[in-house]
Amino acid sequence: MTDAAGPRAAHLPGFATRAIHAGQEPDPLTGAVVVPIYQTSTFAQDVVGETRAGYDYSRAGNPTRTALEQAMAALEGGRSGFAFASGMAAADTYIRAVLRPGDHLILPDDAYGGTFRLIDKICVPWGLTYSTVPLGDLDAVRAAMRPATRVIWCETPTNPLLNIADIAGLAEIAHGTGAQLVVDNTFASPYLQQPISLGADVVLHSTTKYVGGHSDVVGGALVTDRADLAEALAFHNKSMGAVAGPFDSWLTLRGLKTLAVRMDRHCDNAERVVELLAGHPRVSRVYYPGLPGHPGHQVAARQMRRFGGMVSFSVRDGQEEALKVCRRTQLFTLGESLGGVESLIEHPGLMTHASVAGSALQVPDDLIRLSVGIEDADDLLADLRDALD
Structure with a gap:
């Protein structure tokens, strides 16, 4: 036509x-x-x-x-x-x-x-x-x-x-x-x-x-x-x-x-989680490409629709505190993998990335990785506050 x-x-x-x-x-x-x-x-x-x-x-x-x-x-x-x-x-x-x-x-x-x-x-x-x-x-x-x-x-x-x-x-x-x-x-x-x-x-x-x-x-x-x-x-x-x-x-x-609708909810919740972590006194660094200070932010903004549902962060008191935070959460389930409707928390150095220990790819021992699910955001924030405080 x-x-x-x-x-x-x-x-x-x-x-x-x-x-x-x-x-x-x-x-x-x-x-x-x-x-x-x-x-x-x-x-x-x-x-x-x-x-x-x-x-x-x-x-x-x-x-x-x-x-x-x-x-x-x-x-x-x-x-x-x-x-x-x-x-x-x-x-x-x-x-x-x-x-x-x-x-x-x-x-x-x-x-x-x-x-x-x-x-x-x-x-x-x-x-x-x-x-x-x-x-x-x-x-x-x-x-x-x-x-x-x-x-x-x-x-x-x-x-x-x-x-x-x-x-x-x-x-x-x-x-x-x-x-x-x-x-x-x-x-x-x-x-x-x-x-x-x-x-x-x-x-x-x-x-x-x-x-x-x-x-x-x-x-x-x-x-x-x-x-x-x-x-x-x-x-x-x-x-x-x-x-x-x-x-x-x-x-x-x-x-x-349902990927499209889930990903938008993952991103919405991740942005709320990042906001909480970035202002928390027990957190020393937040890794998220949606943050303007992230070194890859401009590239990510150019080639991605949004910035995703994965968030990593480091705590100030080292590995022992990171492990405690992983144990304290209730809604964030301690487990490997990611991308499901439920929120997960893990310690990469001793879990998903244990195979790179001792190599040039070893990850920081104070690092925690979150797969932010699609639960109510306020409940996830309360869970993280309790685990950090």
């Missing part, structure tokens, strides 16, 4: 609409509005080698998983999505698909402990090398690039120090030498940030976290807009087999439908 101004642009559905509808048309056989759980390992073939709908064995493909993969791709602005049994399975599959012994990659100097463990303990013996670099310093990244560098591995915001990296700037550096940029978008979620639009080659998620959103399923995802990468990832996904099962895919897809 055209009008006086020329061709009329097609309407692009908004994020929340895509989260509910992308890959999730009503079932053509029954009209079921919700994607069914295709809890089957194999599919009947009427003729040898000819499948009814492209499915023959659930490791290679399953309709419930396909729906999740299509939805994730739509939300991240990529053409191809792949769902895995965990975020670490997604990371490992990407590495095996892209890197070879002798290749070099760049990691954040405050990378997630599980990522560091995978690279340092599993991939180095396999023949990879790596350098840890503060990714917020583009000059430092340029200086760390080598002829053998094939991947810049980015987290933004990082876990648990919530540092920010300039995705577009890193993409320019990577592509200038033929390397790839992979962005772990777990902390931001697709709602707050779309790295592919900023130049990333691959986006990684632990869908266990904000995408699933209810602390009841473990999963991972990769999304790319590159056909060559999609082909390699599809082959390795099928061949390595660390795929998401149909029920896990269904649970993750159910969580994805």
Whole structure:
């Protein structure tokens, strides 16, 4: 259709609409509005080698998983999505698909402990090398690039120090030498940030976290807009087999439908928590990219919709006091993971990041990490006041 101004642009559905509808048309056989759980390992073939709908064995493909993969791709602005049994399975599959012994990659100097463990303990013996670099310093990244560098591995915001990296700037550096940029978008979620639009080659998620959103399923995802990468990832996904099962895919897809409304509530509550912590005499430092004094604030404001539901802070009296605060909360449950509807508190140095103890990535021992849930904000603030006071 055209009008006086020329061709009329097609309407692009908004994020929340895509989260509910992308890959999730009503079932053509029954009209079921919700994607069914295709809890089957194999599919009947009427003729040898000819499948009814492209499915023959659930490791290679399953309709419930396909729906999740299509939805994730739509939300991240990529053409191809792949769902895995965990975020670490997604990371490992990407590495095996892209890197070879002798290749070099760049990691954040405050990378997630599980990522560091995978690279340092599993991939180095396999023949990879790596350098840890503060990714917020583009000059430092340029200086760390080598002829053998094939991947810049980015987290933004990082876990648990919530540092920010300039995705577009890193993409320019990577592509200038033929390397790839992979962005772990777990902390931001697709709602707050779309790295592919900023130049990333691959986006990684632990869908266990904000995408699933209810602390009841473990999963991972990769999304790319590159056909060559999609082909390699599809082959390795099928061949390595660390795929998401149909029920896990269904649970993750159910969580994805409410991602937009949940993330806004997470952000609202996190901002209230930051305000409390920033003015509390027992708190020595608050790590949150929404604070104007955060070194990555301007970059985060440019590439994120909002600043997220993760907050870290340090207490004045060191590790012993940090451990006491973790024990005193009632609504903030002491536990690992993040991104669920319930609020969690943890001590990264002895919990999620124990694997980096003694390395250059060791986190401060007075650090506490909060995953701020979607409870009533006043109740969360009262809980933190009681734990700190």
